Amino acid sequence: MSTDAPYSMPAAAVGRNQAFVLGGFLAHHEAVIRYDLSASECQPLSLASLLEAASPEHLALWSAMDLGYAHPQGTLGLRTAIAGRYRTITPTQVLCCAGAQEALTCVAEALLQPTDHAIVVVPIYQPSETAVTSRCAVSGVPLEPDARWRLDVDRIARAIRPNTRLVLINFPNSPTGAGIAPETLADLVALCRKHGLWLINDEVYRAIGSDPDQQQVVDLYERGISIDALSKSFGMPGLRVGWIACRDETVLALAMNAKSGLSSCLARPSEALAQMALRRAPHIIARNRDLARANWSRLLPVLARHGERFEAPAANGGVLAFPRYLGPGRADAFAATLVREAGVLVLPSSLWHSPLAAVAADHIRIGLGTAACAPAIAALDRYLAAA
Numbered sequence: 046m047s048t049d050a051p052y053s054m055p056a057a058a059v060g061r062n063q064a065f066v067l068g069g070f071l072a073h074h075e076a077v078i079r080y081d082l083s084a085s086e087c088q089p090l091s092l093a094s095l096l097e098a099a100s101p102e103h104l105a106l107w108s109a110m111d112l113g114y115a116h117p118q119g120t121l122g123l124r125t126a127i128a129g130r131y132r133t134i135t136p137t138q139v140l141c142c143a144g145a146q147e148a149l150t151c152v153a154e155a156l157l158q159p160t161d162h163a164i165v166v167v168p169i170y171q172p173s174e175t176a177v178t179s180r181c182a183v184s185g186v187p188l189e190p191d192a193r194w195r196l197d198v199d200r201i202a203r204a205i206r207p208n209t210r211l212v213l214i215n216f217p218n219s220p221t222g223a224g225i226a227p228e229t230l231a232d233l234v235a236l237c238r239k240h241g242l243w244l245i246n247d248e249v250y251r252a253i254g255s256d257p258d259q260q261q262v263v264d265l266y267e268r269g270i271s272i273d274a275l276s277k278s279f280g281m282p283g284l285r286v287g288w289i290a291c292r293d294e295t296v297l298a299l300a301m302n303a304k305s306g307l308s309s310c311l312a313r314p315s316e317a318l319a320q321m322a323l324r325r326a327p328h329i330i331a332r333n334r335d336l337a338r339a340n341w342s343r344l345l346p347v348l349a350r351h352g353e354r355f356e357a358p359a360a361n362g363g364v365l366a367f368p369r370y371l372g373p374g375r376a377d378a379f380a381a382t383l384v385r386e387a388g389v390l391v392l393p394s395s396l397w398h399s400p401l402a403a404v405a406a407d408h409i410r411i412g413l414g415t416a417a418c419a420p421a422i423a424a425l426d427r428y429l430a431a432a
């Protein structure tokens with residue numbers, strides 16, 4: 046989390062558009078946070094460590110770089126490195142964007158007309174949901190809380206209408222940490238293919254998720270669109286590098302058109318640093334997995350010690366834990382008291398409330414990706430023991 050002064054929305058801006066509740070919650074509590082268990086990303090990489098490990102070629106590019114506009118699609122070197130992360134696509138089938146959120150917004154703009162209908166699987170990151178709900182009619186399909194947040198593909202089938210254009214999913218999922226079983230993904234692809242629907246997956250947690258072999262939808266399906274970024278699994282959200290991988294170059298061109306009204310192109314330093322990071326992907330991901338594993342092994346005994354308060358989840362290998370809060374009181378009241386009294390920030394699942402479908406409000410999301418988790422989990426333990 047930034048150490049800059051807390052941001053709060055000026056009164057005149059409140060209510061002008063749909064409030065981003067997660068952002069509001071963070072801003073509201075920022076001044077009292079001492080222990081952050083809310084981070085959604087892996088431990089941020091330092092610029093120094095990236096440069097130190099860069100190849101001579103990348104370092105030469107770095108020092109010779111000018112600060113002109115970058116290519117609107119993303120520099121070829123970066124798109125080549127990104128395409129190398131997929132089985133089926135070429136660099137021309139990649140559009141670089143300023144983070145996953147811009148990527149998703151551009152895809153929604155490229156695909157959706159006001160007369161269309163879309164299906165969104167919830168819970169999902171609120172701005173992703175809004176990118177779709179602000180453009181057309183939407184049906185929500187909830188993950189199954191009592192079946193480890195499994196996706197029931199029949200529920201998607203039942204939501205399809207004659208004008209349904211796309212299905213938006215996010216696996217591995219935030220906030221639940223749930224993955225998608227290969228058979229479920231295959232069933233979903235078959236359903237989308239039968240109805241000619243686009244299938245968009247926000248895959249920002251794939252590299253660090255429970256199943257590193259989870260197939261990317263663009264590789265599985267000709268109308269699959271994979272959204273990814275260096276923000277979460279790589280711990281580089283400040284770089285603002287995300288992308289769309291899509292085999293249909295007309296859709297990509299439309300998305301690039303949408304992007305021309307947003308960031309236009311990436312920052313050249315970000316493009317260069319992203320190439321350095323992607324070259325070292327196995328090393329960075331292994332580092333992040335080790336850190337997450339260590340944090341899971343700190344968290345689980347704490348939750349087990351306070352079993353009257355939490356139904357502990359099984360470790361899922363990723364960076365998001367989503368235990369059920371058993372009481373006393375509600376999960377959102379617990380989270381507010383915890384940060385106020387102990388300075389420990391966790392996120393209540395009510396922040397993922399959706400107008401599209403019910404989202405269980407009795408969970409808390411704990412981010413296990415960062416080095417700050419060790420003292421934060423110890424502080425949570427102390428608070429629970431004393432409460």
Ligand SMILES: Cc1ncc(COP(=O)(O)O)c(C=O)c1O
Nearest residue numbers: 144145146170219249274276287
């Ligand atoms: C699931 C999910 N997708 C996308 C984003 C946005 O990512 P980016 O910072 O790359 O725009 C977030 C940010 O928290 C997220 O949690």
